[in-house]
């Protein structure tokens with residue numbers, strides 16, 4: 001869901017739907033999985049080469065010591081998902097954008113709360129500091145970008161009124177780039193608020209923005225799976241191509257030399273490819289990703305599983321990382337019994353076996369009714385034949 005590369009260019013962080021942050025040596029090897037979030041991780045940032053911060057759907061911000069792979073603090077206060085993070089240039093303040101409509105300021109290294117600033121009329125999606133660290137910019141679904149004075153934690157002005165929700169922003173030397181739900185991709189002057197360039201194409205929504213370390217280029221990722229690069233001296237489009245895999249591009253980060261991009265989307269891998277021209281790039285994970293197969297070729301049961309379950313569960317104990325436990329040997333298996341998986345208290349305490357009957361009831365009633373308190377999201381499969389097909393598929397494949 002998000003990616004970052006360290007200033008020294010040696011390591012990367014990835015934020016994942018499987019509740020973890022991946023800490024990678026660039027080149028492919030994962031150094032550690034940072035575990036602590038209780039839901040999907042939405043955003044990651046390096047504080048310096050040894051420390052990182054992440055925010056997620058569990059409303060929390062976590063600070064990490066990268067050398068040991070351990071959590072050093074859990075910052076609580078937001079009442080909604082944490083969608084964006086930014087570290088001030090001097091590393092003394094962490095800013096957070098939350099779907100509770102507020103912008104948080106926290107002091108580093110400890111993470112003590114400074115302020116939760118309100119004013120936006122909608123969820124806040126992203127934050128970025130000015131180069132001198134005195135101003136903070138925030139982007140919201142209320143269609144505006146606002147400016148806050150960090151020292152006093154007050155809003156000073158509304159810089160942009162785009163109308164449609166603004167998803168991402170990026171601040172350079174005297175300019176600000178933003179990307180919006182309607183596909184709007186614009187550059188404005190941070191002082192005058194005047195438009196420098198309108199790079200909007202016919203693709204929406206904009207989901208990712210990244211700047212090369214020397215700010216000479218920015219990259220824009222969208223919901224239709226394209227990456228566009230833009231030269232920041234001329235504000236001309238320098239590259240535009242369809243990314244690998246299917247689905248949206250929602251994570252982008254430049255490597256230290258500015259020549260390559262680390263990108264991620266619904267596919268459970270991170271890719272590194274040349275910033276301008278995607279060739280057959282190395283993949284940071286090597287497992288075959290079955291849920292990208294053509295649904296037309298699948299049985300109804302498999303389609304049910306791929307669409308509704310596979311993002312969180314693998315069919316067998318294949319070591320793949322998912323938010324839920326693997327389903328290998330599911331029929332006849334005691335509920336809450338996968339070794340090493342950290343279940344909710346509710347599911348650990350269950351005293352029955354999974355069978356065609358219990359799985360049918362799980363999705364007839366929905367997990368929230370059948371096992372209230374479980375971490376599995378609310379979802380029902382209403383049609384009895386869809387449940388029967390899914391169960392038959394699971395029987396054959398687990």
Ligand code: HEC
Nearest residue numbers: 308309312323324325335336337343344347374375376377
């Ligand atoms: C968004 C993620 C997500 C989706 C989608 C999801 N699950 Fe789950 N599932 C979980 C989590 C997390 C748990 C662990 C629940 C807990 O500990 O409270 C779980 C637990 C289970 C269990 C109990 C396993 C055990 O070891 O006791 C079964 C069975 C299950 N899921 C089946 C399914 C099926 C079938 C689907 C698709 C129709 C599905 N799940 C969709 C996240 C998900």
